[in-house]
Amino acid sequence: MNFIHSLQSEWLKTKRSAASWLCIIGGFFIPFIYLIAFLKNQTNINKYPNNIWETHFNELWHNMAIFLLPMGVILASSLITQMEFKNNTWKQLHASPQSYPTIFLSKYSVIFLMTVKFFLFFNIGLILSGLIPCLIVDGALPKEMIPIMAFLKGNVKLFIACMPILAIQYLISLMFKNFLVPVGIGLVGLIGSMIGLSWNYIFLSPYSYCAMQVVPIKRDFNLHVYGLVYFAIISVISYILYIRKKEKG
Helix, strand or coil, X not given: CHHHHHHHHHHHHHCCCHHHHHHHHHHHHXXXXXXXXXXXXXCCXXXXXXXXXXXXXXXXXXXXXXXXXXXXXXXXXHHHHHHHHHHCCHHHHHHCCCCXXXXXXXXXXXXXXXXXXXXXXXXXXXXXXXXXXXXXXXXXXXXXXXXXXXXXXXXXXXXXXXXXXXXXXXXXXHHCCCCHHHXXXXXXXXXXXXXXXXXXXXXXXXXXXXXHHHCCXXXXXXXXXXXXXXXXXXXXXXXXXXXXXXCCC
């Protein structure tokens, strides 16, 4: 029960926060652009020759996953974790009747939930950007049904791809008081990975996984296995460093 209460408390802190607005605006940004473009050109997803929903899904995620998704994870992870530094409330939090593992896991869980929230908004926007132009331009629903399972599978793969980034940013944000440090490190890692996508050892950089999920690059490794392993290792390291850190905020 302590964890549930702690999670609820941490979630309440995110209401009307920059991280919350980032999820909403970021999630609807690309779908909104496609919606406006469809309406302006008086067209819709029926223009695709076949697999119209999957083509629409892939196009939107291609534009999102290369830069905006990992950048959103970097910013959201840093904003949520740095909230205590900003308000100078780490000591107050640690003085509350909560164990260090509970505090660590509740904050970590909130970042996960915010990422899920972003994915939810994006998929709602994606579906609406496919439905609305069809109803306005053609006066009818799209000619194909929404492939729910294919969408779900694609979302899970992309979520796994961004999990190592989430873990790294949480670790860095816990270790440094300055908000610019985790954001700066994340931005350098992301841009560096985008530049080196064709490098044979790019799998060493978890910041490349989101882009590699949508860009047709030849690879001889399982991106999702690497992502989960990276996530597990970094999470354990992050927990150990947090517990052993003498000055926690």
